[in-house]
Amino acid sequence: MKEEKLYSGLDKKIFSKLWRYGKPYGGKILIIFILILAISGIQILLPLITKNVVDNYIERSYLRLILNDRTVEVTDKYKAYRVRTDNIIFIPSNLLNKDEYLELQ
Incomplete structure (x- = not known):
């Protein structure tokens, strides 16, 4: 004290x-x-x-794809970048080339 x-x-x-x-x-x-x-x-x-x-303010550049055999086949080479849920695949749109993008539309 x-x-x-x-x-x-x-x-x-x-x-x-x-x-x-x-x-x-x-x-x-x-x-x-x-x-x-x-x-x-x-x-x-x-x-x-x-x-x-x-x-x-930053735009999201992910494609939202419905899960089917074709989308899985096209996005298989981007497995490290994709996010897969039960029925949807999210993948960065800048990874796909024009042909792949048009094929998935």
């Missing part, structure tokens, strides 16, 4: 002594503190802005 009071008193004394040297730069210190808060706020907002852009 006494140690806490001793240290809190020392902290105030040290801070007041340091402030004598920093007082002429008080305006700059305040501006730097405000900039630190602003930069921290921006860093928090960047992932939210990125999420919004990815979810709402």
Whole structure:
């Protein structure tokens, strides 16, 4: 208990002594503190802005194909890129050449 009071008193004394040297730069210190808060706020907002852009503004370029023998045959060479559910195959449209794309239409 006494140690806490001793240290809190020392902290105030040290801070007041340091402030004598920093007082002429008080305006700059305040501006730097405000900039630190602003930069921290921006860093928090960047992932939210990125999420919004990815979810709402970047077009999805996946073809949605109904699962049948022909779609499986054409998309077999793209197994690493396709997503297959019970009755649908999703595949990036930029992988298919024009003939394959027209064949699947």
